[in-house]
Amino acid sequence: MDNKVMKRAKGYGFLVIILVMGISLTSWFCDKKKDVALTPKKKVESFVLSFDSTLVSSFYAKYPKLILYKKQVVSMYEKNSFDFVWYDKKGRKETADVIYNKINNLYQEGIQTKLPYKETLDRLLQKNEAKPDIDTELFLSNYYFFYVNKTLQGIDSTKMKELEWYLPRKKQSYVGYLDSLLIDPKLIDSKEQHIAQYYKLKTVLQKYRDIEQKGGWDSIAVPSDFKSIKPGDSSTVVAKIRTRLFQTGDIAEDSGRQLYGFALQQAVLKYKKRNGFTLDKTILPKHINEMNVPISERIRTIMVNMERCRWVATDLGKAKEFIVVNIPSYRLNYFKEGKVVLTSKVVVGTTMNKTVIFSGMMSHIVFSPYWNVTPHIIKTEILPAIKKDKNYLANHNMEWNNGNVRQKPGPRNSLGLVKFLFPNSNNIYLHDTPSKSLFTSEKRAFSHGCIRVEKPTELANLILESDPYWTPERIEKAMHKKKETWCTLKEKIPVYIGYFTAFVDDEGDINFYKDIYEKDAQLAAMLVEEL
Known part of the structure; x- marks a missing residue:
């Protein structure tokens, strides 16, 4: 075969290859097009993430x-x-x-x-x-x-x-x-949305709702001539009290015994402590009356106090030191580094002279203080007394001072030997008192609004323990000097005066206190109005 024939043959072969490839590619594209056509299109939803105001x-x-x-x-x-x-x-x-x-x-x-x-x-x-x-x-x-x-x-x-x-x-x-x-x-x-007390009350709320779900507790009936139950007594009332205290966890088991024995005595002491009673083993009608408070009312009290917790700033417990007074429990707690370093009974204002629910910053301690009598007390008590007895002021170690009345320092002074000042428009402060016997009472609402402290010396010593000048000996001397001495605190201490009628202690036990200023019902009514 000559060169021309060979070239012509190669040319035909190349054309054949091109034609075959063309047909193959056309077939492939057609098949792919069919595949695409057979595959359903996805419906894409489109929307904007904003709206017309x-x-x-x-x-x-x-x-x-x-x-x-x-x-x-x-x-x-x-x-x-x-x-x-x-x-x-x-x-x-x-x-x-x-x-x-x-x-x-x-x-x-x-x-x-x-x-x-x-x-x-x-x-x-x-x-x-x-x-x-x-x-x-x-x-x-x-x-x-x-x-x-x-x-x-x-x-x-x-x-x-x-x-x-x-x-x-x-x-x-x-x-x-x-x-x-x-x-x-x-x-x-x-659990950082509220103070810790809120979550403790929430746990007890569920516990009391469970009790209510099971039927709650029966009212304990007593004979009309009932006076008291003492250790060693035996009666059907004792058995009912045992059942009642078993329901709230004050006693471990309900044996059904009618004898007021040791185990029930300990349960009664626990119950009294939780409800603000004097810690003795005698059961009186007032104690049974408290046991007969319906479970529904206890639940309402817990809910009301959870509401109060919502109002309290969560950083309260984060302060280096602070003092809390709870009016219904008649108690003061002094906290340092998150721990209670002092607990003291207190006397608060009467229902006519209520202690105000507020806070302040303690800045001064005054030893052997004067008592500057308020204008209201001068008008309602001092002046009428002077009309009856012209020697009234002298007999009470009082004197006129620039048109006002004040009582001189000394053991008979109504403020006692020391007062703790946190300036406020309510003119309320903490102070000692010569009337020590009042601290033995269950109900301690006797003052004109200020707060009397059972342990003022201990409180002063703890507040000033980091101050080398104010040794316990110097504090004691200043308290009995009969000359007013002021001490300015190097660091002010927050003081909170609150009102909680239900409070869960560190052991997880719920404490109920008398609503001495009748505030629970008022708050409960407001919560209903909020529905």
């Missing part, structure tokens, strides 16, 4: 019972440029379900309330749609503020004056708090 007003027009939260809701959305808060591109956020679960279990926080439009929200959330729904969005925002206002803030601060509660309340931005929850929903269960 005018829809907020439309929402409240439709659901007016939620108008209380409008200001907070609008503030939150203005901060977020009216973006959806409870949705992202993946759908409804986990925090939304956490809030929904919380509002369905408000009773666990000691709150009994009816949720407005809850049926509507239930229906909306059951749809579980990924696409944002404006009604669901705004419902969740309103219920978020409903939840935090009820469980974290408590009743509106404007009602505090009605309750005569002037302790500083904790402050928190619940708009800012939501930002944290959206990142980590578990923060909602943090």
Whole structure:
């Protein structure tokens, strides 16, 4: 074959190869096109994560019972440029379900309330749609503020004056708090939202609800001529008391015995301690009357005091040292480094001269103090006494001082040998008293409003223990010097005067105290108004 024939043959072969490849490629592309055509297209949902601000007003027009939260809701959305808060591109956020679960279990926080439009929200959330729904969005925002206002803030601060509660309340931005929850929903269960006492009361609340669920406790009936039960006595009433104290955990078992023996005596002492009674083993009608307080009333008392805990700043216990006086328990506790270093009985104001619920900063201790009599006492007590006895002032170691009356220092002084000042407009302070016998009484509401301390010397020594100048010997001398001596504290000490009728101690036992100023019913009524 010559060269021309060879070249022509190679050319034909190349064309054949090109044709075959062309056909193959065409077939491949056609097959791929068929594959694409046979594969259904995915439906891509597109939506914006913001909404028209005018829809907020439309929402409240439709659901007016939620108008209380409008200001907070609008503030939150203005901060977020009216973006959806409870949705992202993946759908409804986990925090939304956490809030929904919380509002369905408000009773666990000691709150009994009816949720407005809850049926509507239930229906909306059951749809579980990924696409944002404006009604669901705004419902969740309103219920978020409903939840935090009820469980974290408590009743509106404007009602505090009605309750005569002037302790500083904790402050928190619940708009800012939501930002944290959206990142980590578990923060909602943090036990740093309230003071520790809140969570202790919450535990006891569940315990008492369990008792109520089982039927509560029966009222203990006693004969009309009943006077007392003493160790060694035997009666059916003793057996009933044993059952009653078994229900609240004061005694380990209910043996059914009618003998008032050792085990029951110890249980009675524990019960008396928890209820502010004198610690003896004799059972009197007043003790049985206290046992007969219905379980429902005890639960209400716990819930009321959980509410009070909501008002207390959580950083209270973080101070290096502070003093707390609880009016209903007639007791003072002095804390240092988180531990109680002194507990003392106190005398507080009468129902006519109530000790004010407030806080201050102790700045001075005054040894051998003058008592500067208040204008009210001068008008209502001193002047009428002078009319009856012209020697009244001299007989009571008193004198006129620039138009006012004051009592000179000394053992007969009404303030005793020392007073502790934390300047305040209520003119209330802690002080000693010559009337020591008052501390043996169960009810100790006898003062004009100031707080008398059973252990003033111990308190002064502990406050000044880090001051080398004020040795115990120098303190004792100053207290008996009969000349007023002022000591300025190097560091001021916070003093909190509170009002708690239920309190869980370090052993986990619930203590109930008499509502001496009748504040529980007033607060309970406010909580009902909040529903």
